Amino acid sequence: MILKDKVAIVTGGASGIGEEICLQFAREGARIAIADIDSAASAGVIAKIEREGGRAIALNVDIRHLAEVKKAAQQVLDGYGSVDILVNCAGYNKFVGVEEVTPELWDQLLSINLTGSWNFANAVMAHMRQRRSGKIINIGSAAAILANPKCLPYVVAKHGIVGLTRALAVDLGPDQINVNCICPGPIQTPLFEKSTTPEFARRIKERMPLNRLGKPSDIAHAAVFFASSKSDFISGTVLPVDGGLVCCIRSQHYE
Amino acid sequence: MEDWSVVSAHSIMSNSRLSGRIAVVTGAGSGMGRVIVSHLVAEGARVAVLHLDGEAAAETVRGIKAGDRAAVPFAVNVARDQEVAAVIRSVVEEFQRVDVLVNCAAVSEFGPAEDITAEKWQRMIDVDLTGVFYCCREAGRQMIHQRYGKIINFGSTAGLAGVPYMSHYTAAKHGVVGLTRALACEWGKYGINVNCVCPGATETPMLLHSTTPEYRAERIARTPLNRLATPDDQARVVCFLASSDSDYMTGNIICTDGGIAALAASTSSAALSGAK
Numbered sequence: 001m002i003l004k005d006k007v008a009i010v011t012g013g014a015s016g017i018g019e020e021i022c023l024q025f026a027r028e029g030a031r032i033a034i035a036d037i038d039s040a041a042s043a044g045v046i047a048k049i050e051r052e053g054g055r056a057i058a059l060n061v062d063i064r065h066l067a068e069v070k071k072a073a074q075q076v077l078d079g080y081g082s083v084d085i086l087v088n089c090a091g092y093n094k095f096v097g098v099e100e101v102t103p104e105l106w107d108q109l110l111s112i113n114l115t116g117s118w119n120f121a122n123a124v125m126a127h128m129r130q131r132r133s134g135k136i137i138n139i140g141s142a143a144a145i146l147a148n149p150k151c152l153p154y155v156v157a158k159h160g161i162v163g164l165t166r167a168l169a170v171d172l173g174p175d176q177i178n179v180n181c182i183c184p185g186p187i188q189t190p191l192f193e194k195s196t197t198p199e200f201a202r203r204i205k206e207r208m209p210l211n212r213l214g215k216p217s218d219i220a221h222a223a224v225f226f227a228s229s230k231s232d233f234i235s236g237t238v239l240p241v242d243g244g245l246v247c248c249i250r251s252q253h254y255e
Numbered sequence: 256m257e258d259w260s261v262v263s264a265h266s267i268m269s270n271s272r273l274s275g276r277i278a279v280v281t282g283a284g285s286g287m288g289r290v291i292v293s294h295l296v297a298e299g300a301r302v303a304v305l306h307l308d309g310e311a312a313a314e315t316v317r318g319i320k321a322g323d324r325a326a327v328p329f330a331v332n333v334a335r336d337q338e339v340a341a342v343i344r345s346v347v348e349e350f351q352r353v354d355v356l357v358n359c360a361a362v363s364e365f366g367p368a369e370d371i372t373a374e375k376w377q378r379m380i381d382v383d384l385t386g387v388f389y390c391c392r393e394a395g396r397q398m399i400h401q402r403y404g405k406i407i408n409f410g411s412t413a414g415l416a417g418v419p420y421m422s423h424y425t426a427a428k429h430g431v432v433g434l435t436r437a438l439a440c441e442w443g444k445y446g447i448n449v450n451c452v453c454p455g456a457t458e459t460p461m462l463l464h465s466t467t468p469e470y471r472a473e474r475i476a477r478t479p480l481n482r483l484a485t486p487d488d489q490a491r492v493v494c495f496l497a498s499s500d501s502d503y504m505t506g507n508i509i510c511t512d513g514g515i516a517a518l519a520a521s522t523s524s525a526a527l528s529g530a531k
Contacts, residue, residue: 147517209419249416249515 012090169236185242209244282360284311333386439506455512479514
């Protein structure tokens with residue numbers, strides 16, 4: 001168990017990639033705090049973790065508001081005594097033409113995808129600095145490296161996550177806090193299935209070198225690595241876990 | 256020291272950004288190279304037209320409607336060390352200097368990696384990478400001596416990302432990107448700028464010869480600007496990099512690709528219709 005006795009906060013931990021990260025972290029011995037707006041789903045994940053003998057709690061928090069986030073972080077410190085790992089996984093996307101990006105949508109997507117991540121890092125960094133140890137893992141996206149059409153605010157926010165990762169790595173590095181970013185490609189999650197058609201999924205697969213959608217466990221494996229001491233000399237990196245998607249320009253007629 | 260009369264002449268003759276400059280263009284006997292030569296001449300440069308086939312180089316020169324010896328043909332195999340050294344000597348004899356080098360000579364070919372023979376691999380690396388190095392080295396010596404030079408290498412979108420079924424081409428073009436950066440770092444102190452243009456699919460004889468209409472249609476559908484590049488698109492960027500307009504740019508990789516390098520490989524405007 002490579003995360004034995006560590007404490008991890010996972011935002012967006014109640015479903016999809018975040019859920020799988022919670023489960024794998026718990027199996028590696030970590031105690032989990034799930035920050036998610038869907039409290040029923042959080043309860044379901046906690047039940048799964050407890051059935052396997054692990055420990056988890058739910059944080060009732062809107063990640064867009066720093067005061068709430070700070071209160072939630074304090075709740076974890078009170079309950080578990082420390083915060084060793086933060087995974088910023090909460091995210092949200094909406095496909096929309098550039099002309100239809102309203103100020104409200106812009107604010108909504110920037111605040112969930114970007115401000116929320118900064119809020120949680122902000123809320124735990126003093127504690128991590130004091131202990132001279134900590135692991136912050138931001139979940140970006142292939143859209144943090146390249147643009148997908150028709151999701152401008154998401155692309156902007158996720159590119160911002162890369163900047164946040166590098167800036168935090170630089171500023172928190174002297175206190176031995178590692179900050180890294182994982183960029184998932186298309187992953188088979190409830191969110192992905194809800195927002196795309198099977199035809200879309202088929203076409204995406206055709207263009208990916210590994211010819212399949214990712215599984216949440218593919219991302220969780222990378223998160224375990226960045227959370228563990230195996231990555232102690234890695235900071236400020238951006239790791240695509242994407243089946244080869246962003247390294248490839250693919251023209252199907254030559255295959 | 257800037258001579259005011261020259262500056263003034265430049266601003267009066269709007270098409271003379273490269274007036275008095277001597278340019279060397281490799282691969283100048285066909286496609287993109289040929290169009291680049293005519294743009295450089297139109298901007299006021301005199302050009303050494305280099306090509307593997309001397310007759311093709313001469314054909315480019317015959318197509319130039321400009322003053323006597325504005326363009327002069329030379330035959331050279333860029334993959335041969337001594338030939339490159341000799342041709343640059345001849346160019347300097349003819350023109351006294353080399354201000355601009357455009358490395359445009361390249362071969363391209365599709366094929367599954369498991370079927371690429373040692374000979375095919377070697378030919379690709381020899382022409383597309385080693386040839387660029389030889390030309391940079393030989394022209395570079397002259398540029399160091401002059402304390403002035405503009406080197407423009409042709410990479411490709413395959414210099415920035417993997418292209419399936421073009422593993423040798425991808426490897427060579429990634430190499431050109433690395434070479435560009437290394438030379439920029441090394442030769443900056445001599446007043447030499449080294450930059451790399453990475454074209455997307457460009458309507459050249461090489462492309463038309465090596466791809467199907469279906470391939471090109473599919474490529475267009477995925478390109479944000481919704482068209483292939485023209486040789487003119489590439490030549491205009493070359494002229495910019497050859498001119499003093501880009502004097503503070505070096506080691507840069509410029510994608511002239513209609514936006515395709517900015518787009519995630521899985522998506523296109525067409526694919527997007529699949530999203531709910």
